[in-house]
Structures are given as C-alpha cells and as structure tokens.
Amino acid sequence: MWLENHTPVLFQGYNRGMSTVIVFSPAIEHTKRDHPEGSHRLADLLPFLDMQKVLADLRPLPPRLASLTDLRRVHTEGLIEHVRRVAERGGGLLDHGDTYATTASFDLARLAVGGCLTAVDAIMRGQATNGFALVRPPGHHAESSTISGFCLFNNVAAAARYAQAEYGVERVLIVDFDVHHGNGTQDIFFQDESVLFVSTHLFMPRMFYPGTGGVNEIGIGSGRGFTLNVPLLPYVGDEGYGRLFRDVVWPKAKAFDPQLILVSAGFDAHWQDPLAMAGLSLRGYAQLVRTLVEMANGLCHGRILFVLEGGYQVDALSYGILNTIYALLGRDMWQDPLGPMPQPETDVTDLLVSLRERHFI
Numbered sequence: 001m002w003l004e005n006h007t008p009v010l011f012q013g014y015n016r017g018m019s020t021v022i023v024f025s026p027a028i029e030h031t032k033r034d035h036p037e038g039s040h041r042l043a044d045l046l047p048f049l050d051m052q053k054v055l056a057d058l059r060p061l062p063p064r065l066a067s068l069t070d071l072r073r074v075h076t077e078g079l080i081e082h083v084r085r086v087a088e089r090g091g092g093l094l095d096h097g098d099t100y101a102t103t104a105s106f107d108l109a110r111l112a113v114g115g116c117l118t119a120v121d122a123i124m125r126g127q128a129t130n131g132f133a134l135v136r137p138p139g140h141h142a143e144s145s146t147i148s149g150f151c152l153f154n155n156v157a158a159a160a161r162y163a164q165a166e167y168g169v170e171r172v173l174i175v176d177f178d179v180h181h182g183n184g185t186q187d188i189f190f191q192d193e194s195v196l197f198v199s200t201h202l203f204m205p206r207m208f209y210p211g212t213g214g215v216n217e218i219g220i221g222s223g224r225g226f227t228l229n230v231p232l233l234p235y236v237g238d239e240g241y242g243r244l245f246r247d248v249v250w251p252k253a254k255a256f257d258p259q260l261i262l263v264s265a266g267f268d269a270h271w272q273d274p275l276a277m278a279g280l281s282l283r284g285y286a287q288l289v290r291t292l293v294e295m296a297n298g299l300c301h302g303r304i305l306f307v308l309e310g311g312y313q314v315d316a317l318s319y320g321i322l323n324t325i326y327a328l329l330g331r332d333m334w335q336d337p338l339g340p341m342p343q344p345e346t347d348v349t350d351l352l353v354s355l356r357e358r359h360f361i
C-alpha cells in the first residue's frame with residue numbers, strides 16, 4: 001500500500017497551508033524561425049508573473065535531466081534514439097509534419113520531462129501541495145513510438161509513470177484540456193486501468209489535427225473505460241466546457257478516485273488562439289482550473305500538477321498561466337483582459353447525453 005509506505009514523508013508540510021511549486025524550463029535553444037511552438041512563448045513570462053505579484057509566493061525548483069529509464073517507461077528505444085540522432089547531427093525535422101529538433105533539443109526535451117519529475121517529487125514528498133511545470137517542448141502528442149505535433153517526449157505520461165514507479169501511486173488521473181487531442185498520452189495508457197485519461201478537444205477528422213479522440217475511443221482490454229474523450233465542435237465556450245467538466249469529467253474522476261492528478265494544460269482552446277477555433281475565454285479557463293484544483297483538494301489531498309502543453313496567442317497563454325497559479329495558490333481571483341468569444345456558443349447537450357450513456361455516468 002503506497003500510502004502506508006510513504007505516510008511520514010507525504011504528510012510533511014500539510015499543516016503549513018497551501019504551497020505551490022513551479023519549475024521553469026523555457027528551452028530557449030529549442031526554437032525555429034516562424035514556428036508557432038518557439039521560445040518566444042515563454043520569453044516574457046517570468047517578468048510578467050513578477051509584475052503580477054505571484055512569483056514571490058511560489059516555490060521555484062530547477063528542472064533536472066530525465067534519465068533514459070525515465071524515458072523508457074513511456075517511449076521505445078527507437079523513438080529516444082531518433083531524437084538523439086537528429087539532434088546530434090545538427091537538428092532537423094523529426095516527423096513528416098512540422099516537429100523539429102535543434103542540436104540542443106535532445107537535452108532540452110529531457111529537461112522538460114525532468115522538470116515534471118522534479119515537481120512530482122516535491123508534491124509526493126509533501127514539500128509542496130501542488131505545482132506547475134512550465135516546460136517546453138510540449139509532450140502530449142508523443143506516442144510510445146511515434147513523434148508528432150511539436151512534441152518530442154511525453155512529459156505528462158512520463159510524470160504519471162514516474163509517480164507510479166517511485167512513489168507507488170496506484171491511480172493517476174490525467175486531464176488534458178489542450179484544444180488538440182492528447183493522442184500520445186492516450187496511446188501510452190490505452191490498455192491501462194491505473195491511469196484515467198480525459199481529453200477535451202476540437203474534433204474534426206481530416207480537418208483538424210490530430211483527428212483522433214472520438215467518443216468511441218474508450219480504451220481496450222483492462223483499460224476499457226479508462227479513456228474518456230470529449231470531442232468538441234468548433235466554438236464550444238465557457239458554458240459548454242463548464243457543463244462538460246461538471247456533469248461528465250467530475251463524476252468520472254470521482255468514481256476513479258485518483259491519488260494524483262496531472263493536467264496537460266494547453267491554452268490553445270482560447271478563442272483568440274491562431275491554431276484553433278474553440279471558444280474558451282480566460283475566465284472560462286480560470287473556472288476549469290479552479291474546478292480541477294477543487295477536484296484535487298476533494299479527492300487526493302490537493303495533489304495536482306499542471307504541465308504546460310500548447311497555447312500560441314502569447315497574451316492568452318500568459319494570463320492563462322497566471323490564472324492557473326491563482327487557483328493553485330488558493331486565491332479567489334482571475335484576470336481576463338481579452339474578454340469573451342464574440343460569437344454565440346455551440347450547444348453541448350447532445351454530446352453530454354452521448355458521453356453519459358457511453359461511460360455510465
């Protein structure tokens with residue numbers, strides 16, 4: 001039993017109130033001219049957070065390099081070697097799409113994974129209640145043996161496996177609210193009942209990347225029922241997302257009873273994001289992250305780690321991160337200088353009905 005083995009360490013610090021760890025790994029040398037997933041995304045983030053007066057309340061920890069063992073828990077040797085070789089020969093494309101590596105990318109992608117593991121250590125040892133791994137490159141499209149969608153190694157999946165291997169965590173909930181389906185994370189845990197994977201994403205096969213994540217993809221074998229895909233039409237906004245989280249994600253999570261929650265936090269479902277056409281506002285995002293933090297407080301002693309994925313409108317990304325930090329710190333506030341989506345929302349009633357039927361909610 002993991003709780004018995006780790007109780008003395010796990011509960012250190014619980015009486016000291018909320019404590020939030022932040023790991024920052026901006027991967028400045030993993031960048032490509034005119035590419036949306038570049039180092040410009042996080043270039044001004046720390047001064048912004050400092051100006052907003054939250055940095056001083058966070059516990060910063062340096063990221064570490066993930067080991068090959070850490071990577072092998074979620075990826076094949078072939079994938080790991082591929083990244084290493086492309087970086088070693090000076091960089092280039094890693095897939096047939098637009099996923100690139102520079103000479104520094106093998107180490108920087110390991111640092112992104114290692115940053116998540118550092119945060120998991122702090123949370124599982126009770127040195128922090130929750131945290132945010134502000135890392136690049138993102139990870140949720142990286143499958144066990146296939147690279148795509150700007151992702152090299154699957155940060156959130158490696159963090160889940162690490163928590164299981166190092167701390168004996170039996171049930172990990174991964175919630176992915178990036179606007180793109182977390183096909184990589186789904187692939188890694190599709191047959192696994194110890195990880196519940198929930199993804200909300202825009203779903204338009206052949207029109208919107210990656211095209212997977214339909215309601216019928218629910219896991220196979222012993223993992224059947226442990227993948228919950230919430231495929232959305234364009235322009236679902238704050239109200240629709242709110243209903244889906246309240247009426248589907250929350251009850252599904254509660255029934256699973258996680259011991260740790262990891263979040264693939266992509267901010268490209270914001271209505272101003274240039275790569276997508278979902279309808280969340282910053283206020284809507286703030287409500288989602290508050291729901292998730294409440295979920296962690298109610299279900300697993302507050303243990304929740306947000307891991308950065310996409311988000312390509314830099315203001316939406318920065319304020320989205322800020323609002324998430326407010327929620328992690330337990331502050332009852334958010335900021336939304338960009339306002340709500342201008343057009344009417346797409347209704348989600350039919351989707352709700354279909355998800356409840358399929359998942360017996």
Ligand SMILES: [Zn+2]
Pocket residue numbers: 178179180266268309310311
């Ligand atoms: Zn995305």
